[in-house]
Amino acid sequence: MGSYILRRLALVPLLVWGAVTVLFVVFFVMPGDPVQQLVGERAVPETVRANIEARYGLDRPVWVQYGRYWRQLATGDLGESYQNRREVSSIVADTGAASLRLATWAVLIEVVVGITTGVVSAVRRYSFVDALTTVSTTMLVAVPVFVLGYLFQYAFGVFTFQNDLPEWLRFPVQGIGPDSWTLFFLPTNGQWRYLVLPAFALASVSTALVARMMRSTMLEVLRADYMRTAMAKGLSERQVVLRHGLRNAMIPVVTLIGLDLGILIGSAVLTETVFNWPGMGTAIFAAILTQDAPVVLGLVLVLVVAYIFINLLVDLSYGLFDPRIRYGDEGAR
Amino acid sequence: MPTRGDRHVLVRLVALFLSLAVVATACATNGDEGDAGPTQPGGSGGQERAGELVEGGTLVDLQNFAQGNPDHIDPGLSSTIQGSQPGQLLFDGLTETDYVTGELEPMVAESWESNEAGDEWTFRLRQGVNWHNGEPVVPSDFKFAWERVANPQFASEVAYHLDPILGSDAVAAGEATELDGVVADDEAMTLTVRLEYPYSIFPATVSHLVFSPVPRSEVEALADQSQWERGVMTGNGPFKMAEPWVDDQYIKLERNGDYWGGLEGHNAYLDALEFRISADVDSAYQAFEAGQGQTGYIPPGRTEEALVKYPQHNATEETLGTYYFAFNMNDPVVGGDENLPLRQAMALAIDKQAIVDTVYSGGRQVATGHTPPALPGYEEGLSDIAGAGAPDVERARGLLEEWGGQVTEPIRLNFNAGAGHEPVVQIIQANLEEIGIPSTLDGRDSTTYFSQMRAGEGQFFRAGWIWDYVAYDNGLYPLFHSESIGGDNLAQYDNPEYDELIDTARSTTEEAEANALYRQAETLVLEDVAVVPLNWYTGQIVYDESVNNFIQSPLQFVAYDQIWLEP
Numbered sequence: 083m084g085s086y087i088l089r090r091l092a093l094v095p096l097l098v099w100g101a102v103t104v105l106f107v108v109f110f111v112m113p114g115d116p117v118q119q120l121v122g123e124r125a126v127p128e129t130v131r132a133n134i135e136a137r138y139g140l141d142r143p144v145w146v147q148y149g150r151y152w153r154q155l156a157t158g159d160l161g162e163s164y165q166n167r168r169e170v171s172s173i174v175a176d177t178g179a180a181s182l183r184l185a186t187w188a189v190l191i192e193v194v195v196g197i198t199t200g201v202v203s204a205v206r207r208y209s210f211v212d213a214l215t216t217v218s219t220t221m222l223v224a225v226p227v228f229v230l231g232y233l234f235q236y237a238f239g240v241f242t243f244q245n246d247l248p249e250w251l252r253f254p255v256q257g258i259g260p261d262s263w264t265l266f267f268l269p270t271n272g273q274w275r276y277l278v279l280p281a282f283a284l285a286s287v288s289t290a291l292v293a294r295m296m297r298s299t300m301l302e303v304l305r306a307d308y309m310r311t312a313m314a315k316g317l318s319e320r321q322v323v324l325r326h327g328l329r330n331a332m333i334p335v336v337t338l339i340g341l342d343l344g345i346l347i348g349s350a351v352l353t354e355t356v357f358n359w360p361g362m363g364t365a366i367f368a369a370i371l372t373q374d375a376p377v378v379l380g381l382v383l384v385l386v387v388a389y390i391f392i393n394l395l396v397d398l399s400y401g402l403f404d405p406r407i408r409y410g411d412e413g414a415r
Numbered sequence: 416m417p418t419r420g421d422r423h424v425l426v427r428l429v430a431l432f433l434s435l436a437v438v439a440t441a442c443a444t445n446g447d448e449g450d451a452g453p454t455q456p457g458g459s460g461g462q463e464r465a466g467e468l469v470e471g472g473t474l475v476d477l478q479n480f481a482q483g484n485p486d487h488i489d490p491g492l493s494s495t496i497q498g499s500q501p502g503q504l505l506f507d508g509l510t511e512t513d514y515v516t517g518e519l520e521p522m523v524a525e526s527w528e529s530n531e532a533g534d535e536w537t538f539r540l541r542q543g544v545n546w547h548n549g550e551p552v553v554p555s556d557f558k559f560a561w562e563r564v565a566n567p568q569f570a571s572e573v574a575y576h577l578d579p580i581l582g583s584d585a586v587a588a589g590e591a592t593e594l595d596g597v598v599a600d601d602e603a604m605t606l607t608v609r610l611e612y613p614y615s616i617f618p619a620t621v622s623h624l625v626f627s628p629v630p631r632s633e634v635e636a637l638a639d640q641s642q643w644e645r646g647v648m649t650g651n652g653p654f655k656m657a658e659p660w661v662d663d664q665y666i667k668l669e670r671n672g673d674y675w676g677g678l679e680g681h682n683a684y685l686d687a688l689e690f691r692i693s694a695d696v697d698s699a700y701q702a703f704e705a706g707q708g709q710t711g712y713i714p715p716g717r718t719e720e721a722l723v724k725y726p727q728h729n730a731t732e733e734t735l736g737t738y739y740f741a742f743n744m745n746d747p748v749v750g751g752d753e754n755l756p757l758r759q760a761m762a763l764a765i766d767k768q769a770i771v772d773t774v775y776s777g778g779r780q781v782a783t784g785h786t787p788p789a790l791p792g793y794e795e796g797l798s799d800i801a802g803a804g805a806p807d808v809e810r811a812r813g814l815l816e817e818w819g820g821q822v823t824e825p826i827r828l829n830f831n832a833g834a835g836h837e838p839v840v841q842i843i844q845a846n847l848e849e850i851g852i853p854s855t856l857d858g859r860d861s862t863t864y865f866s867q868m869r870a871g872e873g874q875f876f877r878a879g880w881i882w883d884y885v886a887y888d889n890g891l892y893p894l895f896h897s898e899s900i901g902g903d904n905l906a907q908y909d910n911p912e913y914d915e916l917i918d919t920a921r922s923t924t925e926e927a928e929a930n931a932l933y934r935q936a937e938t939l940v941l942e943d944v945a946v947v948p949l950n951w952y953t954g955q956i957v958y959d960e961s962v963n964n965f966i967q968s969p970l971q972f973v974a975y976d977q978i979w980l981e982p
Binding site: 115117118124125127129133134166167232239252254261357364373 | 486575578866879
């Protein structure tokens with residue numbers, strides 16, 4: 083198992099090299115001018131351009147800039163944003179933390195709500211609950227996240243305010259609020275009021291998908307021989323479903339959830355934008371629009387590394403659910 | 416400066432879907448329209464209501480940063496209106512334009528005078544203006560600030576504003592650290608500035624935020640000057656920073672209790688002012704509708720609905736900004752004297768009112784000239800062709816006959832794609848077709864559009880201009896002087912007669928006289944139909960009934976220090 087992990091980790095430098103190189107090429111092939119982005123529609127006077135280009139080394143050939151970036155990276159320096167001159171490492175730290183918190187809560191919602199709904203509707207197949215699940219998940223998958231987010235804002239912000247509904251029904255529709263957390267993930271000081279709407283909006287589509295996948299894999303498992311055996315042994319339905327069924331049905335669902343965590347961290351642009359949650363998705367999006375290469379590079383690098391780790395964890399977790407799966411040397415025996 | 420609506424292609428798409436969602440929800444809640452809405456004061460259109468002035472309170476602003484985090488708020492770096500708004504409240508410059516009358520008023524400088532030629536200006540500074548830390552503001556703080564901006568290491572994108580000052584190019588090139596032309600006498604409290612050329616509007620120029628003073632003792636110690644804005648900047652204005660700017664979230668200011676008084680002679684009425692930063696205009700507006708702030712920015716396409724709901728707004732007040740189409744005067748088909756009748760015909764074919772009504776839901780004003788009425792020195796009716804308020808198809812057809820040529824290739828209507836200009840260009844295309852001129856839409860990538868237009872690749876193209884300071888010159892020299900070709904003279908307009916009028920105006924220190932020359936120059940451009948002004952920008956701000964004495968300057972800055980809140 084140890085060597086399996088090592089082999090996977092050996093991929094990290096290769097992927098990082100690939101990402102940096104591809105992005106460098108993209109930025110230089112793409113038409114545009116990062117200096118122009120700083121002054122909007124106006125002309126950039128020559129001296130202004132020269133001074134800005136000198137500050138960021140943009141006046142040097144691509145390969146020189148490429149080499150310089152690697153030397154910087156080797157010392158742990160991600161450079162400075164062209165657009166607002168912030169240290170990229172501090173942008174990564176701030177937006178990364180915000181993204182990770184939101185994504186984690188979204189995944190928690192996904193796990194709890196999605197798996198429960200899926201299991202219940204599989205076990206109570208064709209019941210009213212099952213029908214309701216099918217209809218509502220179909221609808222959720224079809225509604226774009228930002229429309230849902232906007233509806234949440236309207237329902238729990240605008241509507242409750244304009245109709246003078248009690249204070250506890252009025253949620254802040256924008257921003258991260260006090261940004262106050264303990265143990266990294268737990269909201270404190272009224273932070274949860276800022277978290278609820280974006281977390282549910284972000285979780286919506288994935289929750290629906292998890293519920294549907296859980297239902298179908300569970301249905302398959304329920305028909306398996308070992309389930310009948312377990313029943314025959316005299317176990318209660320509850321025990322059979324939870325101990326034997328759920329565990330076996332989990333593998334595809336875990337894959338889905340694991341991949342989703344990665345996606346939710348880096349690509350929650352729409353939810354982040356609608357709720358003004360200062361995460362990585364919006365930061366990357368804005369940086370691409372303004373051709374702010376150091377920011378895009380820094381954020382993407384961190385995401386690449388994060389994806390690799392999440393994938394590794396997902397793969398390792400299979401072993402927990404299915405004892406037949408073993409990694410590395412043991413598996414070869 | 417970039418206009419407000421030109422960013423975020425995807426967000427725009429999102430906005431479209433969102434508006435659909437609004438329609439859906441609006442239908443659902445239509446029933447309780449009458450009794451709902453604690454945000455609806457009685458009557459309509461009332462900007463001012465009689466009431467006792469109340470000091471104190473915190474204003475949460477949802478309009479200024481409705482479109483995202485500013486790049487910079489350092490007065491020496493900020494290139495956008497939004498990013499400069501906090502600086503306007505934190506820093507007092509030498510002069511200031513009165514937000515209501517548009518006249519130039521003394522600020523930290525109590526008076527100024529120039530030599531005969533208009534290339535040397537002496538400002539006499541007021542006693543008793545202090546930094547937020549209690550130190551007095553002295554002339555050398557201005558000199559230091561300007562040298563900081565011109566310094567090549569600082570690499571400021573707005574350093575070009577200092578170009579008229581003698582010695583600014585040497586500092587920018589790194590050959591000197593001090594501005595040769597600036598002499599600061601802290602004893603006598605005078606600041607003397609020698610310029611590269613006669614420049615009658617220099618006192619108006621220094622009202623721009625980039626000329627703000629900077630507290631030398633605090634800033635000098637910084638290793639990287641651009642990091643000043645990351646902390647609490649010490650200023651000399653009616654507000655001070657309460658804490659450092661939190662990216663993507665807020666900028667918090669509080670009243671400066673020791674303010675010298677400014678133009679109106681009093682401290683700010685508000686205790687505190689919180690600028691919320693939003694990633695998306697629509698959701699910022701949603702927050703305003705949810706009562707989570709007192710001022711909001713009307714998102715594109717929602718003007719009509721917003722004005723009905725919130726009688727307090729500035730959407731009909733025009734600002735110093737012009738949205739125009741211009742001809743590439745070097746183009747063989749549309750440029751040159753011989754093609755003047757064609758340009759005239761095209762100008763007369765365009766239905767400016769239709770554009771204002773359908774694209775901006777009536778929120779802008781039809782432009783009858785290049786310079787907007789908000790500018791002192793403005794006069795109506797400089798041209799009846801480029802400045803025509805309504806189309807005249809008959810006359811246009813007559814001019815085409817006079818021209819006698821044939822448009823064989825469709826004329827290219829160039830614009831930056833994905834920034835909301837498509838419907839405008841479509842209307843123009845239809846208008847031109849009506850007089851038999853074929854045209855084609857040439858939407859280009861917005862990241863390279865303006866450099867292409869600058870290089871003369873356009874034919875009949877869209878652009879916009881927002882004034883930096885209240886001076887006639889600021890809309891004419893950069894846009895149409897031959898020296899500005901390759902810069903913002905996108906039309907490649909090169910007319911020696913025009914250049915001479917502008918140069919003379921620049922050395923005429925008598926304001927009325929100078930403005931008469933500028934008007935003559937503008938008339939020339941309009942008669943040559945190098946430009947067809949389409950509309951003048953108006954405000955886009957709504958505010959709730961607690962906000963009193965809301966004033967926006969023609970440069971689109973809000974006088975937050977004059978606002979008071981009804982509890």
